[in-house]
Amino acid sequence: MSRILPIITNPNPILRKKSEEIEKEKLSNKKLQELCLDMTKTMKEKDGLGLAAPQIGENIRLIVINTQDGPICLLNPRITKKSWSKENGEEGCLSVPSIFGEVRRHKKIDCLYLNTKGKKIKMQANGLLARVIQHEIDHLDGILFIDKAKNVKKIDEL
Ligand SMILES: [Zn+2]
Numbered sequence: 255m256s257r258i259l260p261i262i263t264n265p266n267p268i269l270r271k272k273s274e275e276i277e278k279e280k281l282s283n284k285k286l287q288e289l290c291l292d293m294t295k296t297m298k299e300k301d302g303l304g305l306a307a308p309q310i311g312e313n314i315r316l317i318v319i320n321t322q323d324g325p326i327c328l329l330n331p332r333i334t335k336k337s338w339s340k341e342n343g344e345e346g347c348l349s350v351p352s353i354f355g356e357v358r359r360h361k362k363i364d365c366l367y368l369n370t371k372g373k374k375i376k377m378q379a380n381g382l383l384a385r386v387i388q389h390e391i392d393h394l395d396g397i398l399f400i401d402k403a404k405n406v407k408k409i410d411e412l
Pocket of ligand 1: 389
């Protein structure tokens, strides 16, 4: 059974560390497979569009994102191509509760990652999906959206 994991919030030094690549030999590791499932469940439960491993306390290069075709788990994701054009969009983050702001991101990206079976996958994304992937990969490099955001607003919790 997968579990809902506690989410680490800002300021916590874990969120600021650069995460490590996952070694090939560890891909079939049962713990890693479980972590993907737990992170997916946590993302859904918290209504997130994506979740990066540092947000649940693991400094490894692993993210989960919600796509139209369902959630996917990306290991060692890397952006290989970025569109010249950018656009602004509002973002929030489960690790920075109640804060929202406008972030300028590339409209279209190509992303290369390994799936949980160790297969290399190339994915093209645009719009919101491209934004979510850029946001989550930033987490792996210790970057939070508030570092880049403009017009930052705090919404009082109900
Ligand atoms: Zn985030």
